[in-house]
Amino acid sequence: MTFCMSDNIIHARTFIKRAISPSHKILRPALLCLATLLALAPGLEGLKAQTNNGQQFDNWRIECRATGVNETACRILQTLVRQDDRRFIAEISLAVVSVSGETQNRLVLRTPTGMLLTQKPAFRAGDAGVETQMAWRTCGPQACVATVNLSDEQIEALKGSLQMVVAYSVVGQPQPTVIEVSLLGVTAGLDALSRR
Secondary structure: OOOOOOHHHHHHHHHHHHHHHHOOOHHHHHHHHHHHHHHHHHHHHHHOOOOOOOOEEEEEEEEEEEEOOOOOEEEEEEEEOOOOOOOOOOOOEEEEEEEEEEEEEEEEEOOOOOEOOOOOOOEEOOOOOOOEOOOEEOOOOEEOOOOOOOOOHHHHHOOEEEEEEEOOOEEEOOEEEEEEEEEEOOHHHHHHHOOO
16 A cells, blocks of 8 residues: 655655566565665754653653644754652743844743742853843743843853753742753754754
């Protein structure tokens, strides 16, 4: 049974049918399958570059959602929970967004509620990285969200580091909450996003 047809497949079939006599009935299906795979081989390379929603890159995964008809927005993200009780600590995501026709790299921090909104959250890539402040955008019953647009240099710093440190302040706590975020897989994840 044939599921797809192309000129290359038809030519390969014709060649094999002529080359194999009817007495080789067992060999014919195997050779037809091989010829089909060889005919499709040039198109298979593009399949390797495809990324799937939920695809994992070490500690990061891709998440895509529909934003309109034939439009999809994708990001890579990492969700952090406490080990003892699995309570949500933060979600960090990176995406390439279009603002007024200009593409920008955006880092989004999602935290539990109860944030001290007068204190901006911040992050730093690696041990010697420069601290970058983020701006709170919204705080609702489920979570608070802060964002910052990143330069190409900041993206390269993230790609070149093993971890980033994120800090935010919670109402009623004297010290900020500081978390270490693994950057293992962030380069592969960002590269996958750029191919979409």
